[in-house]
Amino acid sequence: MKINSNYDNLVPNYLFAEVAKRTNEYIKANPDKKVIRLGIGDVTLPLAPVVVEAMKQGADELGHKETFKGYPDYEGYEFLRQAISDYYKGFGVKVDAGEIFVSDGAKSDCGNIGDIFGEDNVVMVTDPVYPVYVDSNIMAGRKIVYADSTAENGFAAMPPKDVKADIIYLCSPNNPTGSAYTYDQLKEWVDYANANDAILLYDAAYEAFITDDAPRSIFAVEGARTCAIEFCSLSKTAGFTGTRCGYTVIPKELERDGHNIYKLWYRREATKFNGVSWPVQRGAAAVFSEEGQKQIKENIAYYQENARIISSAMDELGIYYTGGKNSPYIWLKCPNSMGSWEFFDYLLENANVVGTPGEGFGKNGAGYFRLTSFGDRENTIEAVNRIKKLLAK
Amino acid sequence: MKINSNYDNLVPNYLFAEVAKRTNEYIKANPDKKVIRLGIGDVTLPLAPVVVEAMKQGADELGHKETFKGYPDYEGYEFLRQAISDYYKGFGVKVDAGEIFVSDGAKSDCGNIGDIFGEDNVVMVTDPVYPVYVDSNIMAGRKIVYADSTAENGFAAMPPKDVKADIIYLCSPNNPTGSAYTYDQLKEWVDYANANDAILLYDAAYEAFITDDAPRSIFAVEGARTCAIEFCSLSKTAGFTGTRCGYTVIPKELERDGHNIYKLWYRREATKFNGVSWPVQRGAAAVFSEEGQKQIKENIAYYQENARIISSAMDELGIYYTGGKNSPYIWLKCPNSMGSWEFFDYLLENANVVGTPGEGFGKNGAGYFRLTSFGDRENTIEAVNRIKKLLAK
Numbered sequence: 001m002k003i004n005s006n007y008d009n010l011v012p013n014y015l016f017a018e019v020a021k022r023t024n025e026y027i028k029a030n031p032d033k034k035v036i037r038l039g040i041g042d043v044t045l046p047l048a049p050v051v052v053e054a055m056k057q058g059a060d061e062l063g064h065k066e067t068f069k070g071y072p073d074y075e076g077y078e079f080l081r082q083a084i085s086d087y088y089k090g091f092g093v094k095v096d097a098g099e100i101f102v103s104d105g106a107k108s109d110c111g112n113i114g115d116i117f118g119e120d121n122v123v124m125v126t127d128p129v130y131p132v133y134v135d136s137n138i139m140a141g142r143k144i145v146y147a148d149s150t151a152e153n154g155f156a157a158m159p160p161k162d163v164k165a166d167i168i169y170l171c172s173p174n175n176p177t178g179s180a181y182t183y184d185q186l187k188e189w190v191d192y193a194n195a196n197d198a199i200l201l202y203d204a205a206y207e208a209f210i211t212d213d214a215p216r217s218i219f220a221v222e223g224a225r226t227c228a229i230e231f232c233s234l235s236k237t238a239g240f241t242g243t244r245c246g247y248t249v250i251p252k253e254l255e256r257d258g259h260n261i262y263k264l265w266y267r268r269e270a271t272k273f274n275g276v277s278w279p280v281q282r283g284a285a286a287v288f289s290e291e292g293q294k295q296i297k298e299n300i301a302y303y304q305e306n307a308r309i310i311s312s313a314m315d316e317l318g319i320y321y322t323g324g325k326n327s328p329y330i331w332l333k334c335p336n337s338m339g340s341w342e343f344f345d346y347l348l349e350n351a352n353v354v355g356t357p358g359e360g361f362g363k364n365g366a367g368y369f370r371l372t373s374f375g376d377r378e379n380t381i382e383a384v385n386r387i388k389k390l391l392a393k
Numbered sequence: 394m395k396i397n398s399n400y401d402n403l404v405p406n407y408l409f410a411e412v413a414k415r416t417n418e419y420i421k422a423n424p425d426k427k428v429i430r431l432g433i434g435d436v437t438l439p440l441a442p443v444v445v446e447a448m449k450q451g452a453d454e455l456g457h458k459e460t461f462k463g464y465p466d467y468e469g470y471e472f473l474r475q476a477i478s479d480y481y482k483g484f485g486v487k488v489d490a491g492e493i494f495v496s497d498g499a500k501s502d503c504g505n506i507g508d509i510f511g512e513d514n515v516v517m518v519t520d521p522v523y524p525v526y527v528d529s530n531i532m533a534g535r536k537i538v539y540a541d542s543t544a545e546n547g548f549a550a551m552p553p554k555d556v557k558a559d560i561i562y563l564c565s566p567n568n569p570t571g572s573a574y575t576y577d578q579l580k581e582w583v584d585y586a587n588a589n590d591a592i593l594l595y596d597a598a599y600e601a602f603i604t605d606d607a608p609r610s611i612f613a614v615e616g617a618r619t620c621a622i623e624f625c626s627l628s629k630t631a632g633f634t635g636t637r638c639g640y641t642v643i644p645k646e647l648e649r650d651g652h653n654i655y656k657l658w659y660r661r662e663a664t665k666f667n668g669v670s671w672p673v674q675r676g677a678a679a680v681f682s683e684e685g686q687k688q689i690k691e692n693i694a695y696y697q698e699n700a701r702i703i704s705s706a707m708d709e710l711g712i713y714y715t716g717g718k719n720s721p722y723i724w725l726k727c728p729n730s731m732g733s734w735e736f737f738d739y740l741l742e743n744a745n746v747v748g749t750p751g752e753g754f755g756k757n758g759a760g761y762f763r764l765t766s767f768g769d770r771e772n773t774i775e776a777v778n779r780i781k782k783l784l785a786k
Contacts, residue, residue: 001559001590002511003650007657017663042463052456055672056449062636063445065769069635070435104497104667111665112505115532118395135664139508166394197394242462243455244670257396264400270410271528272504274497277637277673279448376458 006141015131015360016040023354036383038371039354041175043239045302048295051238054286058279072275075266076102080281083288084247093217095249099262101269102276106205106233106246111136113201113229116264117167124165126157128176128361133169150364155179155322155331159192168193171203173210176361176370177331178323180214186221193227199256200228208237208300210326225251236328238287238296245276245284303328306373306380313384317391328373331358335391343369351386399534408524408753409433416747429776431764432747434568436632438695441688444631447679451672465668468659469495473674476681477640486610488642492655494662495669499598499626499639504529506594506622509657510560517558519550521569521754526562543757548572548715548724552585561586564596566603569754569763570724571716573607579614586620592649593621601630601693603719618644622654629721631680631689638669638677696721699766699773706777710784721766728784736762744779
């Protein structure tokens with residue numbers, strides 16, 4: 001029997017595992033130090049009360065015969081898909097409830113979507129990049145090409161002129177660089193995808209952090225419905241990292257290679273997935289209620305203020321960065337020409353602050369570093385003060 | 394761009410979709426009839442009170458900063474894995490908590506496990522078979538060979554003498570045939586797998602229905618730790634079809650093709666999955682508590698009594714069947730040499746009872762039919778009385 005030999009091509013260490021390892025080793029050796037983690041992009045504020053209440057009701061419903069729920073619909077309950085459709089409508093984007101798949105998180109769908117595409121497709125990712133796009137395609141044996149995000153383009157890569165790709169991953173607002181594409185930039189990507197008969201896989205997990213007129217969805221862009229699939233998540237929007245719920249939008253008219261893409265993905269989900277937990281779908285629907293939106297926006301505003309605090313410190317220190325405005329991430333140039341891991345160790349040892357080394361996201365991340373605004377206010381302020389004290393020396 | 398052309402080899406209609414379609418059409422045309430569904434294997438009894446309570450506590454914990462949970466461990470929380478390990482110990486099987494992956498259901502893991510294996514492996518399934526084993530391997534382009542389950546072997550296929558396979562799927566107690574392998578039969582399969590350097594993928598989703606001394610786990614069988622992966626589920630054990638939780642066991646010493654299988658699957662899960670919802674893991678752990686076990690066993694006993702009622706009717710009618718004893722499924726020979734779909738329509742139209750046509754599970758299912766014991770008592774009795782009245786004619 002043979003294993004999938006493509007797994008041999010994966011880089012052995014997963015970025016966050018290495019961060020955790022170095023951090024834990026430091027804490028073990030220095031038990032008296034208060035280490036503040038602004039590394040992994042995990043939220044810290046509790047779920048909104050209306051969401052908790054809905055989940056508890058959902059659990060209660062499972063405890064009574066009259067309201068018990070068995071196997072869910074593969075694509076999610078209609079009430080939740082309709083709520084998501086209405087949410088899109090709220091920022092002027094038309095997505096039908098029948099085009100939405102509810103999932104246990106955007107990561108699962110981003111990782112699994114490749115199932116329905118052939119192995120010989122060329123995949124384009126921006127560099128730096130969220131590792132899941134790369135690793136899931138290495139596992140499938142696909143050739144990967146890169147579009148460079150650099151200081152020259154504000155860490156928002158545009159389509160390379162002479163490179164053709166069949167599958168393109170974009171994330172906007174971007175993880176890790178925090179940059180959000182403008183309408184015109186996205187239009188260029190959409191045109192590129194349509195011209196190349198490509199599929200654009202658009203990760204909108206951070207759309208709720210947009211504060212200016214950057215598109216909240218790829219489907220705000222003309223032409224996207226004939227080339228794009230959108231992944232979104234309640235993880236960062238509503239604190240669902242431990243609750244697990246996301247959604248994927250596939251326009252009904254999206255066709256490639258003589259096949260309807262919605263139908264292919266439906267078949268995939270019907271075979272290898274069995275829908276999302278009832279109480280979780282109940283909680284997710286509450287996120288999109290009027291009261292839910294009010295409550296989650298308070299949490300988002302809290303993180304945005306943290307981002308402002310970190311950004312301001314970078315301004316004060318004269319450090320180049322992207323993000324922070326439309327994004328919970330601040331992507332900064334390591335001072336004094338330090339390497340990413342060098343700066344990681346330096347910051348951990350001298351300020352007891354954990355961030356994420358940029359080079360873990362790709363070659364263009366070398367010399368860069370990601371801080372996140374998901375910590376609590378007090379820790380964020382303390383971390384920023386330590387960083388300012390250390391780097392202003 | 395090319396889609397995964399293996400999808401073109403899938404049989405267009407998913408079995409249960411066709412059952413639902415015919416049933417809904419009948420109901421629409423005959424709104425006055427009371428149709429009883431003994432078709433799809435979905436449970437109907439509510440969750441145990443202790444499970445509901447734990448899920449509500451879990452939701453509450455997400456609502457407070459001090460107890461909030463972000464990203465879960467990919468492999469599941471240690472408290473749940475330990476509870477599952479102790480559950481195995483309860484029937485004399487040693488499975489370490491560190492060998493368990495908690496999932497959103499056995500179907501997801503059964504479907505996704507192929508990711509870590511090469512495409513050129515030959516897959517063996519028993520026929521009739523749970524369609525997920527077949528479809529997920531068609532999607533991967535693998536060659537599939539069949540081990541026949543027939544009336545001659547009591548619908549419990551044994552390893553074919555001259556066929557070599559690299560990946561073998563077994564389900565015991567079996568879906569759809571209800572037959573449970575004995576220790577000696579499983580030993581034969583384990584020896585076959587080890588002799589052929591194969592991986593045995595063992596679906597134990599129905600283990601809680603075993604009433605005799607048939608093994609509850611493949612790891613009860615000598616030699617299984619060097620060849621087997623086990624999938625299990627709380628769906629049928631604890632009514633989790635809508636709650637979504639299962640688990641997969643990979644012995645740490647399981648190696649193939651120079652690779653450690655646990656590590657490969659961990660990498661897969663870390664890339665394409667993000668763990669199971671906190672309240673669901675809290676609820677799942679409650680299933681394995683002393684009170685939880687007491688409560689779920691009452692539900693299982695209820696379904697077992699339904700199975701006894703259906704089996705007794707088959708005995709009365711002199712209809713050949715397997716299952717019913719160690720299984721919620723009764724797999725019966727269609728009377729009067731009817732075909733499976735012919736009998737489906739006959740039963741729907743004349744007794745207003747919905748079952749599942751055996752041929753939807755494979756060629757050896759032709760002329761057979763599956764009834765399930767997951768209905769409520771009253772409906773099960775009524776359905777059985779209608780069937781007896783119809784077939785005793």
